[in-house]
Amino acid sequence: MHDITMELSSSEQPPYVPKPHQWPALKEAVHHSQQLFRQVLNSMSEPGTFAEVDLAPLPKDVAMSPAAWAVLLVLCDLDTRVWIADELNRDGLAEAIAFHTGARIVSRAEEADFALVVPSTCQAMPRFSEGSDIYPDRSTTLIVVLASLAEGRSDASRRGNTCWQLSGPGILNQRVLELDDTAEALMQRLALNRASFPLGLDTILTSGSSLTAIPRSTRIQKPLEDASPTPFTHPAKERV
Amino acid sequence: MYVAVKGGEQAIANAHRWMADRRRGDRHQPELQTEQIRDQLGLAVDRVMAEASLMDVELAALALKQASGDLTEAVFLLRAYRTTLPRLADSVPLKTEAMHVERRISAAFKDVPGGQVLGPTYDYTHRLLDFMLLAEGEIPDPERAQAGLEACPQILDSLDAEGLIEKELDDGTEPYDITRDPPDFPVDRATRLQMLARGDEGYLLALGYSTQRGYGRNHPFAGEIRQGTVEVEIEVEGFDAPLCIGEVMISECQMINQFGGSREKSPQFTRGYGLAFGRNERKTMAMALIDRSLRAEELGEPVQGPAQQAEFVLAHADNVEASGFVSHLKLPHYVDFQSELELLRRLRREHDLREPSEQERPV
Amino acid sequence: MTLRVDDQGGLAYSGYNFAYLDEQTKRMIRRALLKAVAIPGYQVPFGGREMPMPYGWGTGGMQLTASILGADDVLKVIDQGADDTTNAVSIRTFFERVAGVETTTSTAAASVIQTRHRIPELPLSRHQILVFQVPIPEPLRFIEPSEEETRVMHALEEYGVMHVKLYEDIARHGHIATTYAYPVKVDERYVMDPSPIPKFDNPKLDMNEALMLFGAGREKRLYAIPPYTQVKSLDFEDHPFEIQSWDEACALCGASDSYLDEVITDDQGGRMFVCSDTDYCQQCRGEVA
Numbered sequence: 020m021h022d023i024t025m026e027l028s029s030s031e032q033p034p035y036v037p038k039p040h041q042w043p044a045l046k047e048a049v050h051h052s053q054q055l056f057r058q059v060l061n062s063m064s065e066p067g068t069f070a071e072v073d074l075a076p077l078p079k080d081v082a083m084s085p086a087a088w089a090v091l092l093v094l095c096d097l098d099t100r101v102w103i104a105d106e107l108n109r110d111g112l113a114e115a116i117a118f119h120t121g122a123r124i125v126s127r128a129e130e131a132d133f134a135l136v137v138p139s140t141c142q143a144m145p146r147f148s149e150g151s152d153i154y155p156d157r158s159t160t161l162i163v164v165l166a167s168l169a170e171g172r173s174d175a176s177r178r179g180n181t182c183w184q185l186s187g188p189g190i191l192n193q194r195v196l197e198l199d200d201t202a203e204a205l206m207q208r209l210a211l212n213r214a215s216f217p218l219g220l221d222t223i224l225t226s227g228s229s230l231t232a233i234p235r236s237t238r239i240q241k242p243l244e245d246a247s248p249t250p251f252t253h254p255a256k257e258r259v
Numbered sequence: 260m261y262v263a264v265k266g267g268e269q270a271i272a273n274a275h276r277w278m279a280d281r282r283r284g285d286r287h288q289p290e291l292q293t294e295q296i297r298d299q300l301g302l303a304v305d306r307v308m309a310e311a312s313l314m315d316v317e318l319a320a321l322a323l324k325q326a327s328g329d330l331t332e333a334v335f336l337l338r339a340y341r342t343t344l345p346r347l348a349d350s351v352p353l354k355t356e357a358m359h360v361e362r363r364i365s366a367a368f369k370d371v372p373g374g375q376v377l378g379p380t381y382d383y384t385h386r387l388l389d390f391m392l393l394a395e396g397e398i399p400d401p402e403r404a405q406a407g408l409e410a411c412p413q414i415l416d417s418l419d420a421e422g423l424i425e426k427e428l429d430d431g432t433e434p435y436d437i438t439r440d441p442p443d444f445p446v447d448r449a450t451r452l453q454m455l456a457r458g459d460e461g462y463l464l465a466l467g468y469s470t471q472r473g474y475g476r477n478h479p480f481a482g483e484i485r486q487g488t489v490e491v492e493i494e495v496e497g498f499d500a501p502l503c504i505g506e507v508m509i510s511e512c513q514m515i516n517q518f519g520g521s522r523e524k525s526p527q528f529t530r531g532y533g534l535a536f537g538r539n540e541r542k543t544m545a546m547a548l549i550d551r552s553l554r555a556e557e558l559g560e561p562v563q564g565p566a567q568q569a570e571f572v573l574a575h576a577d578n579v580e581a582s583g584f585v586s587h588l589k590l591p592h593y594v595d596f597q598s599e600l601e602l603l604r605r606l607r608r609e610h611d612l613r614e615p616s617e618q619e620r621p622v
Numbered sequence: 623m624t625l626r627v628d629d630q631g632g633l634a635y636s637g638y639n640f641a642y643l644d645e646q647t648k649r650m651i652r653r654a655l656l657k658a659v660a661i662p663g664y665q666v667p668f669g670g671r672e673m674p675m676p677y678g679w680g681t682g683g684m685q686l687t688a689s690i691l692g693a694d695d696v697l698k699v700i701d702q703g704a705d706d707t708t709n710a711v712s713i714r715t716f717f718e719r720v721a722g723v724e725t726t727t728s729t730a731a732a733s734v735i736q737t738r739h740r741i742p743e744l745p746l747s748r749h750q751i752l753v754f755q756v757p758i759p760e761p762l763r764f765i766e767p768s769e770e771e772t773r774v775m776h777a778l779e780e781y782g783v784m785h786v787k788l789y790e791d792i793a794r795h796g797h798i799a800t801t802y803a804y805p806v807k808v809d810e811r812y813v814m815d816p817s818p819i820p821k822f823d824n825p826k827l828d829m830n831e832a833l834m835l836f837g838a839g840r841e842k843r844l845y846a847i848p849p850y851t852q853v854k855s856l857d858f859e860d861h862p863f864e865i866q867s868w869d870e871a872c873a874l875c876g877a878s879d880s881y882l883d884e885v886i887t888d889d890q891g892g893r894m895f896v897c898s899d900t901d902y903c904q905q906c907r908g909e910v911a
Contacts, residue, residue: 049640053692056652060690061749063659064833064848094656096649132653152777156657156666188662188809188851191829217811221660234660236809236848267711335676342672343638441667441842444770570768580840583677584757590679590709594702594739594898597883598801598820601866606795 036111037078039118045092046075055093059223062232067185067194069170072228081110084164086225087135091162095120095133102131102147104140107164131159138165141205147220155217158235163205168226171197181206187238196224196231210239282327296320305508305537306330310578311337312438312457313344314507314536331459335579342438348493351501352429355511355534356413358487362540365414366481367515373411378486379538414483415513415530424528425519444570451553451573452546456535458576460542466552466566467545475552475564478517479531486510486538510535512543516551519558529558641688641721647671651689651844655835658846663808664776665759670842680713680738682837683755686844687717687736690751690835696724698732703740703881703898710738729901739802741823743880743902746832748849754817756838759845761805761815781813784856792861801866807854808847816853822865822881827853870895875906 045051058070072089095101099122103113112135113124125131128145150158171182183206185194198206205222212219212235219235233239283290297304297320307319311334319337326332362378365371379401418424434449437457442450455463470476488508492501514531531551533543548566555567566572575581639645647669654668673681691697697717701710705727713736714725726732729742738755746752758764762772765783775781784805791799798804804821808814816827817836827834827847834847847853857863871878873894880902882895897903 048645050693052645052649053690057690057692060652060655060659060833063656064846065748065850094649094653096646098646098650099653153773154667155661155664156654158657160656189659189848191850217661217664219660221656236660236662267706267708268715271708271712335672338672339674343644345644439669441669443667444768570770574769579672580677583679583681584840585678586676587678587757590738591702591707592739592818593883594820594881595802595818597881597898598822598866600884601868602797602799602801606797609796 036109037081037115039111039115041078042088042111042115042119043075043077044119052093055089059090059093059230059232062223062230063189063221063234065189065194066187066233066237067170067190067196067231069168069229069231072230074228078110081112082107082137082164083110083112083135084225085228086230087162087164087223089228090223090225090230091116091120091122091133091135095122097121097123099123099132100125100130102126102128102134102145102159104134104136106137106139107135128159133162134159135162135164136205137163138201138203138205141208144204144208149215149218149220152218155219158218159220161220161222163202163222163224165198165202165224165226167199168224168229168231169197171195181241184240185233185237186240188236189234190237196233198224206239209233209237212236213238282325291324293317293320293324296323302538303328303330303333305539306460306542307333307337308537309535309539309542310334310457310459311341312536313337313341331578331582335582338579348495350491350493350504353489353491353507353509355485355489355509356411356416358411358485358489358509358511359506360408360411360485360487362487363411363483363485364481365483367483368414371414371483372417373409376408376411380540411485413513415515418482418515418528422525422527424515425530427530442573444573446569446573448550448554448557451569452532452534452550454573454576455533455546455549458546459578459581460539460545462576462578462581463542463545463549466572467548469564470548470552470566473564475555475562475567477529477531477548477551477555477560479514479548479551480516481544482513482515482530484510484512484540484544486540508537510537510539510543512540512547514544514547514551521559529554638720640693641691641717642673643671643685643688647685648689651685654844655686655689655846658835658844659833659848661812662847662851663806663812663814663845665838665843665845668842668844670839673839675712675716677840678757679709680736680755681839682841682844683736683738683753683839684713684716684837685839686753686835686837687734688721690753691717691721691723691734693721693723695733696726696731697721698726698729698735698901699737700735700740700742700899700901701738702883703742703902704900706900727901727904729899739818739820740881740898741819741826743877743897743899744905745826746830748831750832752830752832752834754819754834754836756815756817756836756843757840758803759815759836759838759841759843761803761813776812779811781807784813785858788856789858792858798857798861804863805856807856809852810854813856814845814847814853820866820881821855821863824853824855824863825865829853868895872897872903872906875903877903877906 055072058072062068062070072086074085074089077083077085077088101116101122102125116122116124129148131147134147147159148157150156180197180199183196183198185196209222216235221235222233224231297316303323304316304319307322307330308314322333322336326336360376362380363376415424419426437450437453488506490503491505491507492503494501512533516529516531518526519529531547533546533550535543549572552566553569553572555562562568650669654666658666670685673684675681699710699714701707704710717723718725729744734751736753760772762775762784765787766772788798802820803815803818804824806814806816806824806827816824829850831849833849836845855863868882872880872882874896877897880897880899883898884893884895886893
């Protein structure tokens with residue numbers, strides 16, 4: 020079936036677009052969404068900790084990550100507004116979101132409760148809402164689809180990757196996140212949250228079925244470039 | 260001791276069983292039927308429905324029965340049920356001008372188009388106990404008019420035509436829904452009216468009364484009070500016109516109040532508005548007084564009386580919230596009380612060390 | 623939605639959704655919870671629903687518990703530190719009925735603990751969630767009654783009045799006269815009401831391993847302290863924050879490090895002191911035995 024589609028598209032036919040019902044739903048509305056929510060809550064409470072979502076596979080070759088799709092299924096409904104970056108706005112995603120959650124798709128970034136973005140979206144970051152002084156909670160939550168995402172070690176970043184040191188609420192000392200270099204602009208932007216706190220953007224990072232979160236309360240630094248007096252230290256046993 | 264004792268669960272179960280027995284009362288008397296409550300205690304049913312924000316005479320009667328006639332408890336029961344109901348549709352605004360009127364009076368005019376219709380009322384009864392009711396005397400059927408009522412246009416519309424009263428136009432904005440979103444003070448008038456409509460009647464009555472006694476006086480005239488049934492309509496996809504899904508009995512009061520206006524704008528009467536489910540005339544009158552007094556700031560009047568302070572009035576109007584929080588003082592608070600005891604003993608010890616006791620002090 | 627009266631004369635809750643609240647309400651609360659966690663100590667307004675229990679009796683805590691609870695959670699409910707106080711019994715029974723979850727009185731065995739007025743003595747651990755019932759979430763409320771005003775004070779970080787109030791106590795009594803619901807500052811930003819826990823429990827808020835959620839149903843506010851978050855009780859250099867202490871030890875278990883309740887034993891002024899945390903007291907006695 021898929022092969023036929025590929026052939027069609029190669030002969031200048033419109034590309035294969037999954038139908039909304041081909042995107043997976045939750046196994047059932049109550050318990051599955053509760054389990055996924057607790058994973059998101061846990062990552063938001065302890066920024067930089069990872070969760071693996073358990074969800075039926077997405078349609079083949081879509082740009083979305085299963086983890087980002089799971090977050091939408093859990094948190095969106097008729098009362099939420101979703102903004103979609105151009106890079107992700109394909110594969111019938113907008114129709115699928117409307118079909119599965121009833122959320123409204125908006126074109127104005129500042130109206131979004133949730134924004135589906137990729138790292139390149141953050142090169143010229145749209146004007147998402149950071150909330151107001153009185154109601155800082157009325158802000159956009161970013162759901163980022165990344166190529167890779169891993170718990171990092173400050174001294175062991177792979178070529179082309181950057182390690183980011185996280186600290187603040189939810190983190191005992193430091194936690195390190197390893198992201199590829201396309202995420203530079205995103206992370207630089209999130210690092211600014213600290214200066215505007217309590218205004219800011221809360222972020223759920225996803226790659227494949229992995230997710231983690233960086234709320235606006237998190238302090239973000241590059242440990243290698245940063246010559247701060249409290250450098251990240253590993254437990255000795257990890258070096259062995 | 261009702262705490263620190265194992266078996267709290269059994270104690271609770273036994274207490275509820277005792278209450279159920281009390282509610283039922285003497286088993287030699289026939290059990291009160293909800294139909295009897297619905298038909299013979301109709302004003303209590305209406306008040307429960309209004310304050311619970313749920314139009315259902317059957318369930319309101321059941322709540323009253325279950326609550327042994329405690330109105331606040333009955334409101335709470337119905338409110339807690341209401342919150343579990345799915346929302347299927349939003350109605351279009353009720354057309355109260357198209358009401359099938361059973362009562363309609365204006366204190367501002369001697370006579371009005373459509374006539375003054377007294378309808379069923381306790382007004383002008385002499386409040387003498389009717390001992391015939393003790394003896395279960397027969398009640399004669401009411402007199403019925405030969406012809407139906409003429410159309411009853413809204414009385415304030417006649418002033419509107421002359422520009423004597425401020426216009427009220429629907430600006431089309433989606434109203435805030437107080438049952439789904441927390442109030443965000445300061446709130447707009449539509450939100451205020453929602454909060455007042457489910458507010459406690461006794462509370463609204465006292466505050467409305469306070470405006471008449473000078474705490475935020477606004478010179479009211481009862482422009483029109485009407486009571487009757489209106490159609491509830493919803494918009495359905497595929498139909499051009501809204502569809503009627505039923506009728507509800509409501510009460511509406513429009514007060515005419517003293518002038519607003521400015522150098523730019525010629526003086527006009529202002530309005531206060533009250534609306535409630537069922538036959539709740541007293542409540543809608545009080546509500547209209549308070550609606551108007553809460554407009555003080557908007558109309559450039561000094562805010563002096565309690566009934567003009569929106570956050571104060573609205574945050575305390577809900578009797579489910581109020582009775583819950585007052586009654587929570589019955590819950591054990593001994594941990595915090597212990598904190599206070601500890602501090603007080605310490606303060607007294609230190610005080611005694613600092614100063615000789617009363618007896619030792621030289622006179 | 624059908625209710626049937628069961629044999630005990632109570633209501634059978636089979637007609638209701640898991641944990642009572644409908645899924646849309648849970649989603650609304652869940653979205654608010656994520657914001658609360660992201661802005662520690664900030665009160666997030668939420669569309670609080672009526673619960674089948676009175677406002678002021680824990681409806682805020684119950685709505686949060688209902689929104690996070692899963693079939694595999696183990697729930698503990700305490701009031702005044704005790705599992706067997708009437709309201710704790712009532713709330714625990716409610717969740718047994720509407721969610722069918724396992725319940726426990728053991729602090730260590732619980733994954734979710736709903737509490738009124740206490741933090742358990744046993745240190746909590748990662749992935750436990752403590753849900754507080756909150757009557758008045760606004761720490762500035764008794765200084766400034768208007769919500770409109772207090773919102774602005776939080777926005778401007780204008781907390782001087784709170785210090786003035788505490789200092790007036792010192793001037794009058796020689797001590798800060800606030801002994802419970804003692805205000806704290808969370809992550810150096812928001813002044814927060816920790817709910818009416820005795821100030822004895824305030825140090826447990828600081829860098830706790832568990833996620834702490836606060837729900838005020840009547841006031842329709844929720845807020846949170848993530849794990850490992852700095853929480854400081856307000857004080858002055860010359861009047862540092864201090865907690866209650868007793869000359870006595872628990873008459874039942876002998877613990878001298880727990881919060882004690884005074885129990886009047888006769889009408890001659892006789893009294894004894896016992897742990898307010900019933901599970902802690904039992905554990906202590908178990909170890910001794």
